[in-house]
Amino acid sequence: MRWWQIRKRNDDLERELLCDLELEEEEQRERGVPPEEAARAARRALGNVALIRERTHEAWGLAPIERFWQDLLYALRSVLRAPLLFSVAVLALGLGIGLNAGVFTLLNSIFLQPPTFKDPRSFVQIYPRYTGWSTREDQYSSFTTEDYDAIRSRSRVFEDVAAWQASSVVLEEANKPNAAQTVTCNYFRIFGVDRPLIGRFFVSEDCSRGFAAQVAVLTEATWATDFGSDPHIIGKTMHLNGSAFQVIGVVSSDAANFLPGGIFVPYTMEPLLDRGRDLFNSADVPWLGVAGRLRPGFSRADARAELSTIMSQQDRAYVKRHNSTFNRKTNLALTNGSFIENPAVRDRVVAMMALILGPLTLILLLACCNVTMLFLSRTVTRRGEIATRLALGASRGQLARMLLAESLLTAIIGGALSILLVYRVPLLVMNAIGARQSRFVLLIHPDWRVFGYLAVLVVAATIISSLMPIRAAWKLDLLTALKGRESAATVRSKTTSGLIVVQVAFGFVLVCVAVLFGRLPSLVTGTDAGFDTHHTMAVPLAVDTSAANHAGALTFYSTLESRIVAIPGVQSVAYASLGPFRPVPPQEIRLPGQTVGQGKPVSVDDISSNFFSTFGIPLLRGRSFNSADPTSPDSDSVAIVSQAFAKEFWPAGDPLGQSIVTPNNRRLIVVGIAADTKSESFGVTDGPRLYTLRDASALGGNLYVHFYGDPKPIENAIRDTVKALDRTQIIAPETIWESLEANAVQMTSLAGIILFMASVGLLMAVVGVYGVLSFAVNHRSREFGIKMVLGASRQTIFRSVTLQAIRNTIVGLLCGAAIAQPAMSTLARFLSGPFPLRGLITFALGVSAALLMAVSLVATWLPALRATRSDPMQALRAE
Numbered sequence: 060m061r062w063w064q065i066r067k068r069n070d071d072l073e074r075e076l077l078c079d080l081e082l083e084e085e086e087q088r089e090r091g092v093p094p095e096e097a098a099r100a101a102r103r104a105l106g107n108v109a110l111i112r113e114r115t116h117e118a119w120g121l122a123p124i125e126r127f128w129q130d131l132l133y134a135l136r137s138v139l140r141a142p143l144l145f146s147v148a149v150l151a152l153g154l155g156i157g158l159n160a161g162v163f164t165l166l167n168s169i170f171l172q173p174p175t176f177k178d179p180r181s182f183v184q185i186y187p188r189y190t191g192w193s194t195r196e197d198q199y200s201s202f203t204t205e206d207y208d209a210i211r212s213r214s215r216v217f218e219d220v221a222a223w224q225a226s227s228v229v230l231e232e233a234n235k236p237n238a239a240q241t242v243t244c245n246y247f248r249i250f251g252v253d254r255p256l257i258g259r260f261f262v263s264e265d266c267s268r269g270f271a272a273q274v275a276v277l278t279e280a281t282w283a284t285d286f287g288s289d290p291h292i293i294g295k296t297m298h299l300n301g302s303a304f305q306v307i308g309v310v311s312s313d314a315a316n317f318l319p320g321g322i323f324v325p326y327t328m329e330p331l332l333d334r335g336r337d338l339f340n341s342a343d344v345p346w347l348g349v350a351g352r353l354r355p356g357f358s359r360a361d362a363r364a365e366l367s368t369i370m371s372q373q374d375r376a377y378v379k380r381h382n383s384t385f386n387r388k389t390n391l392a393l394t395n396g397s398f399i400e401n402p403a404v405r406d407r408v409v410a411m412m413a414l415i416l417g418p419l420t421l422i423l424l425l426a427c428c429n430v431t432m433l434f435l436s437r438t439v440t441r442r443g444e445i446a447t448r449l450a451l452g453a454s455r456g457q458l459a460r461m462l463l464a465e466s467l468l469t470a471i472i473g474g475a476l477s478i479l480l481v482y483r484v485p486l487l488v489m490n491a492i493g494a495r496q497s498r499f500v501l502l503i504h505p506d507w508r509v510f511g512y513l514a515v516l517v518v519a520a521t522i523i524s525s526l527m528p529i530r531a532a533w534k535l536d537l538l539t540a541l542k543g544r545e546s547a548a549t550v551r552s553k554t555t556s557g558l559i560v561v562q563v564a565f566g567f568v569l570v571c572v573a574v575l576f577g578r579l580p581s582l583v584t585g586t587d588a589g590f591d592t593h594h595t596m597a598v599p600l601a602v603d604t605s606a607a608n609h610a611g612a613l614t615f616y617s618t619l620e621s622r623i624v625a626i627p628g629v630q631s632v633a634y635a636s637l638g639p640f641r642p643v644p645p646q647e648i649r650l651p652g653q654t655v656g657q658g659k660p661v662s663v664d665d666i667s668s669n670f671f672s673t674f675g676i677p678l679l680r681g682r683s684f685n686s687a688d689p690t691s692p693d694s695d696s697v698a699i700v701s702q703a704f705a706k707e708f709w710p711a712g713d714p715l716g717q718s719i720v721t722p723n724n725r726r727l728i729v730v731g732i733a734a735d736t737k738s739e740s741f742g743v744t745d746g747p748r749l750y751t752l753r754d755a756s757a758l759g760g761n762l763y764v765h766f767y768g769d770p771k772p773i774e775n776a777i778r779d780t781v782k783a784l785d786r787t788q789i790i791a792p793e794t795i796w797e798s799l800e801a802n803a804v805q806m807t808s809l810a811g812i813i814l815f816m817a818s819v820g821l822l823m824a825v826v827g828v829y830g831v832l833s834f835a836v837n838h839r840s841r842e843f844g845i846k847m848v849l850g851a852s853r854q855t856i857f858r859s860v861t862l863q864a865i866r867n868t869i870v871g872l873l874c875g876a877a878i879a880q881p882a883m884s885t886l887a888r889f890l891s892g893p894f895p896l897r898g899l900i901t902f903a904l905g906v907s908a909a910l911l912m913a914v915s916l917v918a919t920w921l922p923a924l925r926a927t928r929s930d931p932m933q934a935l936r937a938e
Contacts, residue, residue: 127460127464130460130461130463130464131464131467131468133461133464134461134464134465134467134468135468137465138465138468138469141437144433144437145469147433148429148430148433148434148469148473148524149469149472149473149476150473150476151426151429151430151473151823152426152427152430152469152470152473152474152477152520152524153472153473153474153476153477153480154422154426154477154819155422155423155424155425155426155427155473155520156423156426156470156473156474156477156513156516156517156520157476157477157478157479157480157481157484158419158422158423158480158484158816158819159416159419159420159422159423159512159516160477160478160480160481160484160509160512160513160516161477161480161481161482161483161484161485161488162415162416162419162484162485162488163416163509163512164481164482164484164485164505164509165484165485165488166412166415166416167505167506167508167509167512168316168317168485169317169398170397170398170399170408170412171397171398171399171508172316172317172397172506172508173316173395173396173397174250174315174316174317174318174396174397175250175251175315175316175396176251176315176316177251177252177253178251178352179395179396180353181218181352181353182249182250182251182350182351182352182395182396183217183350183351183352183353183359183362183393183394183395183396184348184349184350184393184394184395184396185202185210185349185350185351185366185391185392185393186199186200186391186392186393186394186401186402186403187199187200187201187202187206187345187370187389187390187391187392188200188389188390188391188392188402189345189387189388189389190387190388190389190390191386191387191388199392199401199402199403200345200403201224201345201346201347201348201349202222202345202346202347202348202349203341203343203344203345203346203347204338204339204340204341204346204347205373206345206370206373206389207220207222207347207349209369209370209372209373210349210351210366210369213369214351214362214365214366214369215354215365216353216354216357216361216362216365216366217351217352217353217354217362218351218352218353218354219245219248219249219351219352220245220249220349220350220351221242221243221245221246221248221249221250221349221350221351222242222243222246222326222347222348222349223240223241223242223243223246223326223347223348224240224241224326224329224338224346224347224348225238225239225240225319225320225348226238226239226240226241226329226332226333227239228299228300228322228332229299229300229301229601229787229788230285230297230298230299230322231297231298231299231301231786231787232285232286232297232298235791237281237285237321237322238319238320238321238322239299239320239321239322239323239324239332240318240319240320240322240323240324241323241324241325241326241328241329241332242261242323242324242325242326243266243325243326244260244261244262244263244265244266244325246261246323247260247261247276247310247314248260249350249351249352250314250315250318250350251314251315252310252311252314252315252318255276255308255309255310255311256279256308256309256310256311256314257290257292257293257308257309258276258292258293258306258307258308258309259307259308260276260307260308260310261274261276261307261323261325265325266325266326266327267327268327272305272325273302273303273304273305273324273328273331274304274305274306274307274324274325275297275299275304275305275306275307275322275323275324276306276307276308276309276310276322276323276324277292277306277308277309277310277321277322277323278309278310278312278318278320278321278322278323279309279310279311279312280312280321281321281322282309285321292306292309293306293307293308293309294306294307298787299322299324299332300331300332300601300787301785301786301787302331302332304324304328310323326339326347327339329346343377350396359393362393363391363393366391366393367391370389370391371389373389374387374388374389399412410885414885414886417882418568418569418572418813418816418817418820419816421565421568421569421820422569422816422819422820422823423516423519423520424523424561424565425562425565425566425820425823425824425827426520426823427519427520427523427524428523428558428561428562428565428823428827429562429823429826429827429830430466430469430520430524431523431524431525431526431527431528431558432558432827432830432831432834433830434462434465434466434524434525434527434528435527435528435531435554435834436830436834437528438462438528438531438532439531439834439838445458445532455533458529458532458533459529459532459533462525462528462529462532463521463525463529465525466520466521466522466524466525466528467521467525469521469524470517470518470520470521470524471517473517473520474513474514474516474517474520477513478513481505481509481513482505488812527554527558530554531554555831555832555834555835556863556867558827558831559827559828559831559832559864559867559868559871560867560870560871560874561871561874562823562824562827562828562831562871563824563828563867563868563870563871563872563874563875563911563915564871564872564874564875564878565820565824565875566820566821566823566824566825566875566911567871567872567875567876567879567907567908567911568875568878568879568882569816569817569820569821569824570817570820570821570906570907570910570911571875571879571883571903571904571907572813572817572879572882572883572886572903573810573813573814573816573817573818574902574903574906574907575883575886575899575900575903576810576813576814577810577813577814578899578902578903579810580807580810582741582742582899586737586741586742586799587737588639588736588737588738588795589676589734589735589736589737589738589744590674590675590676590736590738591674591675591765592639592794592795592796592799593770593794593795593796594675594765594766594767594770594794595673595674595675595763595764595765595794595795596763596764596765596766596770596773596774596777596792596793596794596795597638597761597762597763597792597793597794597795597798598623598762598763598764598777598781598790598792599790599791599792600762600781600788600790601787601788602615602616602758602759602785602788604758604759609758612758613756613758615784615785616758618784619780619781619784620632622780622784623764623777623780626773626776626777626780628766628767628768628772628773629764629765629766629773630673630765630766630767631669631672631673631764631765632669632673632762632763632764632765633666633667633669633670633672633673633674633762633763633765634666634667634670634753634757634760634761634762634763635664635665635666635667635670635760635761635763636663636664636665636666636753636760636761637662637663637664637738637761638761639738639795640738640739640740640741640798640799643662643739645660645661645662646660646661646662646663646721646722647659647660647661647722648660648661648663648708648719648720648721648722648747648749649719649720650708650718650719650720651718651719651720651726653720658720659707659708659747660746660747661704661746661747661748661749662739662745662746662747662748662749663721663748663749663751664748664749664750664751665751665752665753665757665760666684666750666751666752666753667752667753668683668684668685668686668688668752668753670684670750671683671699671733672765673763673764673765674763674765675765676733676734676736677733677734678699678731678732678733678734679702679732679733679734680715680731680732681699681715681729681730681731681732682730682731683699683731684697684699684730684752686755688752690752690753690754690755691754692723692725695725695726695727695728696725696727696728696751696752697727697728697729697730697752698719698727698728698729698730698749698750698751698752699729699730699731699732699733699749699750700714700719700729700731700732700733700747700748700749700750701732701733701734701735701736701745701747701748701749701750702732702733702734702735703735703744703745703746703747703748704747704748704749705732707746707747708747714729714732715729715730715731715732716728716729717729719749721751727749727751733748733750735748736748764777764792770793770794770797773792774791774792774793777790777792778790778791778792821910821911821914824911824914825914825915825917825918826918828864828868828915828918828919829918829919829921829922832860832864832918832919832922832923833921833922833925835922836860836922836923836925836926839926840926840929843856843926843927843929844929847929853927854927856923856926856927856929857923857924857926857927860919860922860923860926861916861919861920861923864915864916864919864923865915865916865919868911868912868915868916868919871911872908872911872912875907875911876904876908879903879904879907880900880904883900883903884900
């Protein structure tokens with residue numbers, strides 16, 4: 060039985076007892092019972108009714124509910140008497156809670172939710188970790204085709220098992236690259252997608268290994284973006300990497316939580332799309348992600364036990380097939396498919412979520428501090444009411460419960476308003492990152508995690524915003540409050556000082572993060588890479604360099620070089636194995652006489668002979684490569700090293716003429732020393748770098764063009780030249796500077812989001828400092844008046860208020876630095892690859908401290924000026 064039903068039943072019972080009491084009184088009057096005795100009997104009966112009601116409520120646990128309900132009703136009446144203060148508090152908490160809950164909703168959809176909405180408990184994604192193997196040693200990766208086939212055919216725990224691989228294809232109809240997935244024909248069924256938006260999904264015949272159909276399914280976003288939501292798209296032909304595919308269906312964007320890729324094709328089409336490789340028929344190359352659906356009655360533990368047995372059999376078969384050359388062993392991780400459970404990226408996902416939610420939590424805490432100040436000032440103005448309640452017998456616990464109910468009511472309404480931001484913030488964030496990202500943003504489906512997080516935020520805001528008002532009420536001096544006089548014991552100076560310190564500290568951390576990210580775009584575009592980035596153009600190519608097409612690829616490259624050099628404005632063409640500002644896998648380079656393991660890690664770039672002139676990298680000593688230098692891997696050759704390489708290997712000697720040994724035991728003679736560059740990390744000088752001469756007949760590599768003049772005509776001419784030789788080549792040549800600028804634009808969008816959050820936090824901190832100081836000045840008006848009577852000048856009063864605020868601000872800055880330093884160091888380690896953030900930490904700390912000190916002084920000036928206007932006569936009359 061529900062509590063309100065019990066209450067109604069007790070009300071009915073009380074009315075019946077009162078009716079019986081009235082009848083009994085009439086009978087007593089008829090019998091001539093004295094009125095005094097009848098009144099005493101009535102009072103005893105009414106007392107029994109009240110006692111029965113109270114005990115019934117206590118027995119059913121209704122007394123706390125009644126008291127809580129009464130406290131909420133009183134809180135509602137109380138806040139309605141101060142609507143402006145209540146509205147400001149609700150808006151502050153609504154903004155703080157809404158920003159947190161909105162961003163958490165986006166993170167929840169991307170990282171925490173499983174990829175399927177349909178029966179997520181039966182969905183299992185499997186990650187293998189191969190050890191004792193030469194490929195992808197000891198890391199979580201994908202399955203081989205053979206291992207997938209073994210799981211699919213032997214498993215009895217799974218109803219069905221699907222596989223896929225993410226890749227990138229060139230969609231000629233859109234004239235741009237597009238994300239794609241090669242999938243098994245049961246892929247959509249495994250992910251809980253029952254029916255397409257239009258058309259059909261794959262059938263088993265489409266994935267036949269003997270004869271696979273060249274068909275494709277589009278996502279709704281790709282259909283809308285690249286095909287203009289063509290209603291007649293089914294049956295039309297599109298071209299992927301030069302091959303024709305027929306569109307058979309469109310999958311809804313709302314069909315699952317996350318379906319990566321914009322185009323889906325049967326996984327048997329992988330050799331056709333990935334020219335030059337055939338992963339489908341490579342038994343020992345892991346490339347497939349695998350997921351399945353459990354049969355009813357089976358658990359994930361059952362699946363792990365069965366799959367461990369199957370993979371043990373596969374390991375033994377592998378060792379036997381390779382004559383025990385390797386001792387392969389496979390460990391498995393079974394997850395619900397969410398990113399945060401992916402063992403390969405779990406730590407990075409957790410760190411990323413902490414870095415994103417950390418500043419947002421500070422914004423909520425700043426909002427709570429502002430609301431605390433509002434409630435604190437209201438508590439002080441209500442000290443007469445509170446003192447009267449205490450004098451009439453109200454307990455401190457009842458008083459605390461009353462103030463807590465007011466905070467809870469404010470937080471609940473603020474939380475309810477924040478639900479609007481739960482649905483709007485994710486879209487705003489994605490639009491800020493990129494104009495086209497709004498089409499691809501996941502459709503938000505808030506689940507129990509989002510509402511649980513929202514509830515936690517509401518409870519935390521309630522507790523934080525009510526602690527200090529409750530403490531102030533508990534410390535109330537009843538005597539002075541009942542006399543209507545102010546009391547210094549109502550709110551101590553430590554409370555106001557603490558609020559200033561907290562708000563300055565949190566604001567300082569937010570500003571530090573904003574300054575750090577605000578400097579990243581200029582760090583990217585402003586770096587001196589040590590070579591010409593404005594007139595060096597990268598030409599991306601996707602050429603089939605397999606043995607079957609070796610002659611054709613050789614002809615393509617030689618013809619392309621001659622035609623590009625003939626373009627007006629082009630000065631030279633060069634090749635390199637390493638690209639600027641990309642991760643560089645180091646190799647061990649040894650000196651003669653050193654054994655394997657005694658060398659040092661070095662970045663090795665295999666370049667053409669005109670590389671240095673094309674990039675504009677000066678040679679400090681020695682000579683460059685020439686056509687007479689040998690390039691065969693079976694013979695010794697020459698090499699050019701960077702300054703850092705020379706200092707690392709021969710700190711006091713002459714590098715020219717020295718010998719070095721490569722990992723394949725090839726001996727190289729150093730003939731030149733090149734200037735250091737900054738091509739691996741922005742603004743950081745590269746470590747030891749070794750340049751080797753590329754074989755003239757080699758294929759592949761990165762093609763670069765050096766030119767003069769406007770880059771746009773050169774880009775168009777190169778694009779047309781490549782397209783004329785191979786129509787399947789859909790390329791976008793761009794200068795290295797343009798690629799840096801594109802990266803800077805993306806980081807500018809991210810910096811803009813963080814700057815917005817920091818601005819909100821800084822505004823809350825400044826308003827909070829102003830509010831706290833105004834409250835403290837108003838609270839100390841008697842003190843200032845008495846000091847003036849005793850001879851203190853207005854300048855002395857102004858100076859005392861300002862110095863106290865400056866001391867609190869400095870303490871807040873120190874506390875903020877203690878929080879910001881480790882946080883930014885963690886961020887620097889997280890982004891240690893591309894960005895050298897450690898050098899920016901000191902800059903961010905200094906700029907943020909100066910900014911916070913300036914705005915704090917501005918917020919201090921008006922309350923300090925108001926303190927000088929205290930009326931001494933009013934203070935004397937109060938005494």
